[in-house]
Amino acid sequence: MNEQPIALSDRDGPRDECGVFGVYAPGRDVARLAYFGLFALQHRGQESAGIASSEGGHITTLRENGLVSQVFDEEKLRALAGDMAIGHVRYSTTGGGGWENSQPVWRDDGRELALAHNGNLTNAVELYNELQEQGLTLRGSSDSEIMAALISSTAGVGDHYIEDAVAEVMPRLKGAYSTVVMTKHAVVAFRDPHGVRPLSLGKLDDRFVVASESSAFDIIGAQLIREVQPGEMVSLTADGLEMRRVIEGERPAMCVFEHIYFSRPDSKLEGRTLQQVRGRMGELLWEESPVKADLVISVPDSGNPAANGFARASGLPKDDALIKNRYVGRTFIQPGQELRKHGLRMKFNPLPEIVAGKRIVVVDDSIVRGNTTRQIVAMLRDAGAREVHLRISSPAIRHPCHYGIDMSTRQEMVAHGRTESEVAAELDADSLAYLSMDAVYEAVGTQRERHCDACFTGEYPLGNPESANGKFALEEISVVPAGG
Ligand code: SF4
Numbered sequence: 001m002n003e004q005p006i007a008l009s010d011r012d013g014p015r016d017e018c019g020v021f022g023v024y025a026p027g028r029d030v031a032r033l034a035y036f037g038l039f040a041l042q043h044r045g046q047e048s049a050g051i052a053s054s055e056g057g058h059i060t061t062l063r064e065n066g067l068v069s070q071v072f073d074e075e076k077l078r079a080l081a082g083d084m085a086i087g088h089v090r091y092s093t094t095g096g097g098g099w100e101n102s103q104p105v106w107r108d109d110g111r112e113l114a115l116a117h118n119g120n121l122t123n124a125v126e127l128y129n130e131l132q133e134q135g136l137t138l139r140g141s142s143d144s145e146i147m148a149a150l151i152s153s154t155a156g157v158g159d160h161y162i163e164d165a166v167a168e169v170m171p172r173l174k175g176a177y178s179t180v181v182m183t184k185h186a187v188v189a190f191r192d193p194h195g196v197r198p199l200s201l202g203k204l205d206d207r208f209v210v211a212s213e214s215s216a217f218d219i220i221g222a223q224l225i226r227e228v229q230p231g232e233m234v235s236l237t238a239d240g241l242e243m244r245r246v247i248e249g250e251r252p253a254m255c256v257f258e259h260i261y262f263s264r265p266d267s268k269l270e271g272r273t274l275q276q277v278r279g280r281m282g283e284l285l286w287e288e289s290p291v292k293a294d295l296v297i298s299v300p301d302s303g304n305p306a307a308n309g310f311a312r313a314s315g316l317p318k319d320d321a322l323i324k325n326r327y328v329g330r331t332f333i334q335p336g337q338e339l340r341k342h343g344l345r346m347k348f349n350p351l352p353e354i355v356a357g358k359r360i361v362v363v364d365d366s367i368v369r370g371n372t373t374r375q376i377v378a379m380l381r382d383a384g385a386r387e388v389h390l391r392i393s394s395p396a397i398r399h400p401c402h403y404g405i406d407m408s409t410r411q412e413m414v415a416h417g418r419t420e421s422e423v424a425a426e427l428d429a430d431s432l433a434y435l436s437m438d439a440v441y442e443a444v445g446t447q448r449e450r451h452c453d454a455c456f457t458g459e460y461p462l463g464n465p466e467s468a469n470g471k472f473a474l475e476e477i478s479v480v481p482a483g484g
Contacts, residue, residue, distance in 0.1 A: 015081070016090055016220070017044060017118055017120075018044055018045045018088060018090050018091060018117065018118040018210075019041030019042075019043075019044035019045055019088070019089045019117075019118060019212040019216075020041075020087070020116040020118050020120075020211065020212050021034055021037035021038055021087040021209070021212070022087075022116075022180035022189055022209065022236065022463070023084060023086075023182070023187065023210075024083065024084040024187045024207055024235075025205075025208045025209075026238070027083075027086075028204075029123065030053055030081075030082055030084055031080035031081065031085055032083070033204075033220050034051045034053075034085040034087035035175040035193070036236075037087060037209070037211055037216040037217075037219065037220060037348035038051070038068045039068050039219065040216040040218070040219040041089050041212055041213060041216050041405060042067060044066055044091070044118070044213075045090040045091035045217050046067055046089070047087035048063060048088075048090045048101075048102035049063065049064065049068040049070075049071040049072070049087070049088065049090070050062060050071070050088050050102050050103050050116070051062070051063075051069065051072070051080055051085055051088075052085065052104040052114035053080040053082030053085040054083065054085070054182055054185075055081050056399055058380060059106065059113070059114050059182065059183075059233050060080055060082070062079065062100075063103060065098075065391055068089060071411060084187050084236070085182070086181075086284065087116065088102075088117075089103070094177075096109035096227070099139070100139060101142045102455040103116045103142075103144055105140070105144050106148075106150040107145070107149055107152040109149055109153040109166070110152055111161065111183065112152070112184065113148060113162070113181055114148075114181070115144060115146035115147060115148040115151070115182075116181075117143070117177055118176075118177070118178045118197045118212055119176030119196060119406070120175050120176050120402065120404040121146065121147070121176075122175035122402055122403075122462065124143040125176040126174075126196055127150065131136055131146060131150070131306055133233060147169070147173065147177065150173075151166055154168050162181065162183045162186055162188055163186075163233060164185070166181065166188055166246070167246045168231070170193075170247060171247060175192065175402070176192055176194070176196035176197050176462075177191070178190075178191050178196075178198065178199035178212060178228075180210055185237060185238075185307075186237040186422065187210070187235075188233060188236055189210040189233070190228070190232065190233040190246065191228045191230055191231070192246075193231035193250035194252060194253035194452070194462055195227075195254050196253055196254065196255050196404065196452055196459065196462070197212070197258075198212055198213060198216070198267075198269060199211075199212060199227065200213065200214050200227050200228065201224075201225045201226055201227070201241075202214070202217040202222040202223055203225055204217075204220065204221065204223075206334065208225075208240070208241050208275060209222050209234070209236075210228065213267035214264050214268045215263075215264045215267040215456055217446070218266065225479075229268070230252050231245060231248055231250060232245050232246065233246050233466050236478075253451060253461040253462060254450060255403065255404075255452050256271075256440060256441075256444065256451040256452065256453045256456075257366075257394075257401075257405065259274060259443075260278070260281070260394045260440065261302055261365045261366055265305055268446070270445065271445075274305075276305075276478055277445070278306050278365070278393065279308055280308025280309060280311070280443035281439065281443040282306035282363060282393055283308050283312060284309075285363070285391050285392075285435045286309075286310045286313035286353065286391075287439075288433070288439060289391060291389045291431060292359065293358075293359040293387070294359045295317055295319060295354070295358050295359070296311040296319075296361045296363060297321040297322060297360055297361070298363050298364070299321070299322060299323060299348075299364040299365075299372075299376060300320070300348075302364070303326065303362075303393075306363050306364075306365055307363035309393075310361065310363050310393075319354050320354075321350055321351050321360070321380075322376065323348065323349045323350075324347060324348055325346060325348075325457040325475070348376060348379070350376075350380055352383040352384050354381055355384060355385045356383060356384030357384060357386055359387040359389070360380055360385045360386075360388050361390075362380070362389055362390050362429075363390070363391050363392075363393065364390070364393070365392070365393050366393075366397060367390075367392055367396075367397065367415065367423075368397055369414055370414030370423070370427055373427050374426070377428050377429050378387070378428065381428075388428075388429050389429060389430050389432070390424065390431070391432075391433055392433070392434045392435065394430070394434065394435055394456070395421070395436065395456040396415035396456065397415055398410065398417075398455075398456070398458065399456070400455065401454065402462075403452060405455070420433065437440070437457065440453075
């Protein structure tokens, strides 16, 4: 058994970023709608959760570190009455994971608002310096707070003051942002002109909702209308729905990793349910990289759809040979040295009765660091597997993401500077094959020109990634008071 340090997060892959939700529905329990919407988006961030509601000209915000189910109870939801609400689940990509960076952010620099953001601004430091020159201070160190301060301080007068402020600020923001902002009168959702992170619009009876993923609509009985377009702003008010295209003509760059792994398999993106897209990736993986084997297994749960597709296309039997403990969270008491060698069995336990003496194909969606994959290979060998072949339903990850996913250094990536066979040797697998970029797009069903695939290809559609700000850029240049 390999005794490398074990990642005790719930998986060793890329970390999700954040999820946002917004609803305008007078007469409905908007806090409860937001709660269930966030519950469906929990996979996008487990560090903190928050809801802000607006009632009678007053915004109430409640946010805490922890899971949605830990942060909110009946009493807290009752305190969030209102005609509209926005919500957020967070995994930090800019700024640390402390309470001060949880969302929704509340600001009043002229106009009171609450804001929730998924993405990463690549010019956050520049904007922060501008705010300082205006004498505005931040209470947290996230780029979301910068966005909130810019919009709040820009808002003027008139019925559409918040829409006008967002339209004025959007062209100044660089990078990825799918954002919801709430005032006393409206919920406004807007998406960066490249559409890097997802954002969908839904209908709840005669009212409207927005969310990072359509699975958040299913849970509250809302219907998906369409995705918010890159560069578009949608406004949910007493008058219904208003749409404004703020920025046009930029190259679309939707994160293709949302299709591969980040978004839930029951969410729809670009008209397709992701369970089916990922199943097709598995079929294509077999077509590109067949292997003589006795059994297909998946790394649960994210590898399941591709493993199903691989088994379907190959005609090989598939079984559940890795049993996952679903309650291993991100914060976990570290095992002592004696238990450490058994560490990964806290997450996955292999079944020798199923794998012993067999040539096994292990299908997973992606590999970043490789620690978990290496452990799984070792466990399967310990359990008696004769051969272990890795088939990955995405290309090799060799480049950092600057658009909202926490994989920012090349050195941490097992495929960086290594060929496929060198990665196989590093992970002690009998063979390893990745899915090609072309096959990914065949499964997704759209052209490459519409997407970002920079972590696989090193071609950054939003330009100049190396000058982008690191996760703690704002903490490095500012003293950040806690709380608030
Ligand atoms: S670099 Fe990768 S993870 Fe980041 S936005 Fe592009 S495709 Fe998505």
